[in-house]
Amino acid sequence: xxxxxxxxxxxxxxxxxxxxxxxxxxxxxxxxxxxxxxxxxxxxxxxxxxxxxxxxxxxxxxxxxxxxxxxxxxxxxxxxxxxxxxxxxxxxxxxxxxxxxxxxxxxxxxxxxxxxxxxxxxxxxxxxxxxxxxxxxxxxxxxxxxxxxxxxxxxxxxxxxxxxxxxxxxxxxxxxxxxxxxxxxxxxxxxxxxxxxxxxxxxxxxxxxxxxxxxxxxxxxxxxxxxxxxxxxxxxxxxxxxxxxxxxxxxxxxxxxxxxxxxxxxxxxxxxxxxxxxxxxxxxxxxxxxxxxxxxxxxxxxxxxxxxxxxxxx
Amino acid sequence: xxxxxxxxxxxxxxxxxxxxxxxxxxxxxxxxxxxxxxxxxxxxxxxxxxxxxxxxxxxxxxxxxxxxxxxxxxxxxxxxxxxxxxxxxxxxxxxxxxxxxxxxxxxxxxxxxxxxxxxxxxxxxxxxxxxxxxxxxxxxxxxxxxxxxxxxxxxxxxxxxxxxxxxxxxxxxxxxxxxxxxxxxxxxxxxxxxxxxxxxxxxxxxxxxxxxxxxxxxxxxxxxxxxxxxxxxxxxxxxxxxxxxxxx
Numbered sequence: 001x002x003x004x005x006x007x008x009x010x011x012x013x014x015x016x017x018x019x020x021x022x023x024x025x026x027x028x029x030x031x032x033x034x035x036x037x038x039x040x041x042x043x044x045x046x047x048x049x050x051x052x053x054x055x056x057x058x059x060x061x062x063x064x065x066x067x068x069x070x071x072x073x074x075x076x077x078x079x080x081x082x083x084x085x086x087x088x089x090x091x092x093x094x095x096x097x098x099x100x101x102x103x104x105x106x107x108x109x110x111x112x113x114x115x116x117x118x119x120x121x122x123x124x125x126x127x128x129x130x131x132x133x134x135x136x137x138x139x140x141x142x143x144x145x146x147x148x149x150x151x152x153x154x155x156x157x158x159x160x161x162x163x164x165x166x167x168x169x170x171x172x173x174x175x176x177x178x179x180x181x182x183x184x185x186x187x188x189x190x191x192x193x194x195x196x197x198x199x200x201x202x203x204x205x206x207x208x209x210x211x212x213x214x215x216x217x218x219x220x221x222x223x224x225x226x227x228x229x230x231x232x233x234x235x236x237x238x239x240x241x242x243x244x245x246x247x248x249x250x251x252x253x254x255x256x257x258x259x260x261x262x263x264x265x266x267x268x269x270x271x272x273x274x275x276x277x278x279x280x281x282x283x284x285x286x287x288x289x290x291x292x293x294x295x296x297x298x299x300x301x302x303x304x305x306x307x308x309x310x311x312x313x314x
Numbered sequence: 315x316x317x318x319x320x321x322x323x324x325x326x327x328x329x330x331x332x333x334x335x336x337x338x339x340x341x342x343x344x345x346x347x348x349x350x351x352x353x354x355x356x357x358x359x360x361x362x363x364x365x366x367x368x369x370x371x372x373x374x375x376x377x378x379x380x381x382x383x384x385x386x387x388x389x390x391x392x393x394x395x396x397x398x399x400x401x402x403x404x405x406x407x408x409x410x411x412x413x414x415x416x417x418x419x420x421x422x423x424x425x426x427x428x429x430x431x432x433x434x435x436x437x438x439x440x441x442x443x444x445x446x447x448x449x450x451x452x453x454x455x456x457x458x459x460x461x462x463x464x465x466x467x468x469x470x471x472x473x474x475x476x477x478x479x480x481x482x483x484x485x486x487x488x489x490x491x492x493x494x495x496x497x498x499x500x501x502x503x504x505x506x507x508x509x510x511x512x513x514x515x516x517x518x519x520x521x522x523x524x525x526x527x528x529x530x531x532x533x534x535x536x537x538x539x540x541x542x543x544x545x546x547x548x549x550x551x552x553x554x555x556x557x558x559x560x561x562x
Binding site for chain 2: 011070071072075093094095097098099101102103104105106108109110111112113114123127128129130131132133134135136137138139140142175177178179180181182183184185186194230233234239240241247249254255272275276277278284289290291292293294295296297303306307310311314
């Protein structure tokens, strides 16, 4: 019987939705599933985690050092907990990507990155070459399997539970060589880019930071999150945390509207799991049109206001 | 200060990868090979630290087949002082690479090891973190700004929520993100100069390391394709199409 440990991602108060997607991958592997919440005070996050489908136990691992998600602090604790499990999973977000390889090396495990699909308990599909090829890999089952879960490939699991919440302690010795200083997050009232069902993104074609207002306007009309291409971020139109693509966020919304985005391969890698892709671009030969379900060729500064008016009618 | 920079030989980013017909791998015969772009950023940052007077020596390190010497020569032309190739005839995965780099830290005792955050071939994003774990030293992954003050470094990291800043004691492992810098172009005279810079070759077997567990690659396949490509004439048709698909 598989025993699977999923590492919860959270900000100290709220469970990150990426966790529920990792749980879906755990459900596909099958077995007894526990979630570990590392925090200074884990109760609120643990209560949310206990309401996910198919969870046996939620482990609260509370230590003052766990106040921030530092890989150097959490990895030794995960490596200790891993001894009781056949699988350890984390979402393939910057949190999981930073953390899990450190734990895997301590446990002597060759990690599997970005699981898209589970073939059996040790065999998985994962993307390579920026998603231009898919490789099926078989992981050794000893000492255990450690994998990050490509969140865009998995829906959030349903609600369930409530699971039992228990305190767990690891006596792992923790280093003091790594210290959290600050997190500068862009404050936004808009939906979170990573998990929003609708996303409107702007690219170089938007032309300036000021012009990006048209993207925000359409996003607000649709109740959508705002994203951007790497070109737009590099040009300074928006902050880096809005970047969608291979080196930014990989997302899978129901509706993705690409405005003034040509569709570089690394951007397409970040959106190809979207259910419907709309492209608005003045260049009829832009590669974005090859993947878009609905394309409209034209000047975005004329189309967007018209689109807002049309949406008001519906 | 001494900086070790990891250099991986990968299929050039501009090459459209071809999957072998029998699904046994990716075709690399006659394909242009380059330094992994993220490693190039790591090397550029190391060069800037040396140019600022903080570092004295930069050692470029590669682990892989004999041909990796080409990428190490490029690294030397960019400005690395010397290079080490740990030659391996078999394809190695991140945990084993990390073990090799860890072994090198024992001989080289660097103050910093800098690597790209991921390689653009296998996209694993593991080696830096694994090295930091084995070495029992701090890691600062996805670095977009690095500040050094004596034996302490302040690093800004690109994370999903925004920009995170951490402070670490040296020695440490940094992995670099895209916006850290723009690597310099190599000039012809530097390529000539690089030919005489020292490039040491070690055999993997000679390091006496225990082989790491490996993932078995069962099959390579192209990704599922999206059936896109349809266009509409105007905005009302766009809204109608959205309604038809049930997304409005």
